[in-house]
Amino acid sequence: MSQLPDRISRLEELARDLWWSWTPEARHVFRRLDYPLWRLTAHNPVRMLRVIAPDTLAQAIANPAWLAQYDRAMARLDETRAARNTWCARECPELAGRSVAYFSAEFALHQSLPIYAGGLGVLAGDHCKEASDLGIPLVGVGFMYPQGYFHQTISADGWQQEVYEKLSWTDAAIEPAMTPDGKPCVTAVPLGSRTVLLAVWRVRAGRVTLYLLDTDLEENAPWDRDLSARLYGGDRETRVQQEILLGVGGVRALKAVGITPAVYHLNEGHAAFAVLQRIRDLCETGWAFEAALEEVRRTTVFTTHTPVAAGHDTFPFHLVEKHLTGAWGEFGPYREKFFALAHHDTGDGPMFNMTALALRTAGATNAVSALHGEVTRRMWSAIWPGTLPERLPVRSVTNGVHASTWISAEIRALLDRYLGPDxxxxxxxxxxCEGVLGIPDEEIWHARQTLRAFLFTFIRERARHRWTKSGASASHIVASGTMFDHTALTIGFARRFTGYKRPDLIFADADRLAHVLNAHGRPVQVLFAGKAHPADDVGKHHLQQIYRRVLDPKFGGRIAFIEDYDLHVAHFLVQGCDVWLNNPRKPLEASGTSGMKAAINGTPHLSIGDGWWAEGFTGDNGWLIDGQADPNDHGAQDWADAQAIYRLIEEELVPTFYDRDANGIPRRWLQVVRQSIRTVLPRFSARRMVKEYVRGMYQPALGQQPVTK
Structure with missing residues (x-):
C-alpha cells in the first residue's frame, strides 16, 4: 500500500470500515480520488489504496474540493462511532452498555467480502447496517469463508459451473480480532475427539462489529482447515461440524474478546448450537439444567426464514453425537435432555432438527412475513402440542431492505429535493413518504431512463470484458443481453434458481411469449440472473432450460442471462429494470426482498401474492399474478399463472408503459412508479423492521426478570 500523506492518514481507516459502502459522502471520497481505478478495483477502496499511485494522492491533497469531501466524511464517521443522540439512545436506554449478538451463517455487506450466497445473507447485512444507523449495540457472528461463495460461469450448453477463488486477505476490509489483553483472538472448540482452533476476524460496519470465525490455521489438521473454507460446501457431516463451530465457537469467541451479550438473536437455525454452549456455561457454575434452559430461553430470539421443509437442517442423532463427544464437559448428564430439545419427526423418522432446537430454546420466535407466519405456525405446531394455532408463540416481522444501500443516486436526489435532505x-x-406524490412526472421519468441506460451500459461493458478476457463466443455475448433495446420495456427476474421459485414459468407457452416479446413497436425484453445451489441439480436444470431459450432465435434476442449474480450486479438490475417479476409457488416464498429493492427505485413489482407482496400490493403500486387454478394441481396452476402473466403484460404493462403524451411522458406508468416508491419505502424498509425487532423482541427480553439458578 502506498504510504498515505499525513494530511489524509485516516483514509485507510475509512476504507476498512464498510460504513463507507452505504454512505454517499464517504463513497464519493474514493470515487473522486481516482475514478478509473475505483471501477477497475470493483469499488473496493482497500485494494484501491494498495495499488494507487503516490502522484494521485499528491494531486488529491492539492485539490481543496476533494480535501473538504474527505474531511466531511471523516467527521461523519467519528460522529457515527460516537453514537450520540441515536434512535436507540432515545427509545431504548436499557440497551446502553449492553449488546445484542446476531448469529448468521452469512452476511452480505459488500461484494469485496463474498461471505454470502443470497437472500439470507443480504437480509443479515441490511439488518446490521440499519442497526448501525439506529445506534443499536449489535455484534454479528459468522464465518470468514476464505473461499467465499462460488463464481458462476455458464457452459456452452447452459450448465452452471462453480469456480471458487481464495479471498485476497490484503484486499479485504478485515483485521484480526483482539482479546482484552491485546492478543489476536484464537478460541478452541471440541469437535468429536479432537479440538479445532478458530481464529477470529473483525469487520467494522459503522457502529456494528462483525466477528468472523476461521479454521484455516496451521495448528489444525488439513481437513479441519477446510471446514470454514466455503459457504454451504460439503456433505451433511461437514455441515453439522460447521454449525457446531458457528454456535459453540461463536459463543466462545464473544467471550474471548470480552463481550457478554444481553440478547442472542439466531438468524435461522444454523447457529442453534449456541444454546448448547450457553446452557453448559451456566450448568458449570452451579445452575440446574431447567433453570439454565429458562435463562437461555429468556435471552434468545430466533428468526426462521424457511417455509420449505427441505430447507431446515436435520441430522441423524448418531452424527450429532459423534461430533459433540468432546463438547459436553460437566454438562454430560443432561445430554438426553438436550437431544430432546432438537427431536422432531417430519415423516422420515426422528432427527436432530436445528429449527426445532431453536424453537424450543428461544423465548421469542418470528417469521419474516405475515403469510409466512401462518405457514410457520402450521408447519411447527407439533412443537407445542395442544396449543391452538392462533396461540402459538410465532409472530411475524416482515423483512425490509436498507434504503441507503439499495436506493439509486438518481432516486435519492429526487427524494432530497422533494422530501428534504433529512x-x-x-x-x-x-x-x-406522501411527499413522493409531489415529484413531477418529468423528473421521475428522466431518472428512470437514466437508470435503464446505466443498466445497459453495464451489460455491454461486462460482455466486452468477458470477450477480451476469456474469448467468450458470439452466442455467449448475445446471451448476455448485448442485443437489448435501451428504450424497450425491460422485465427483470433475478434470484436463486430452485424449483419452487418457478424461474422458467414465463416459458410455459413459448409461442405466446415470443408474440408478446416481439410485438411491433412495443417490444418487451426479459433479463434473468441468479445462481443455483451447487448441490441443486433441479435448479441447475431450470437455469439450463432458460439459457437455451435465451439462444432461441424465435425470441429475437429479447431474453438474456447475466452470469455471476452478486451484490454489484443486483444494484444495476433492481435499479435499471422497468418491472420486477416474481412467480414462486405460493406459499413457499417466506418473504423475498429483491422486489422491495426494485420498488423503492421505481421498478414496480409483478408477482404472485406470496411473501411480502401479499401485504405490499395495494392495487395501484404494481401487479398481482393470480391464475386462480387449483393449487394442488401444479401443472394446471403453472399454466394458469403463466397465462395470467401474459395477460398482464399485454393488457396492462405494455399499454401503460408505451402510451405517451405529446412530450413523450408515460403518465399512467409513472403513477404506478410513484405509488411503488411511496408505499414500499416506509413499510418495507429495514428501519421499520429493525425497530420492530427492538420493540417486540429485544426490549421484552431485556425487561424480563432474570431466572435464578
Missing amino acids: WIDHHDDPAF
Missing part, C-alpha cells in the same frame, strides 16, 4: 431519518414514516 428524508433518510424519516423514511419509515408512511405519512412523511
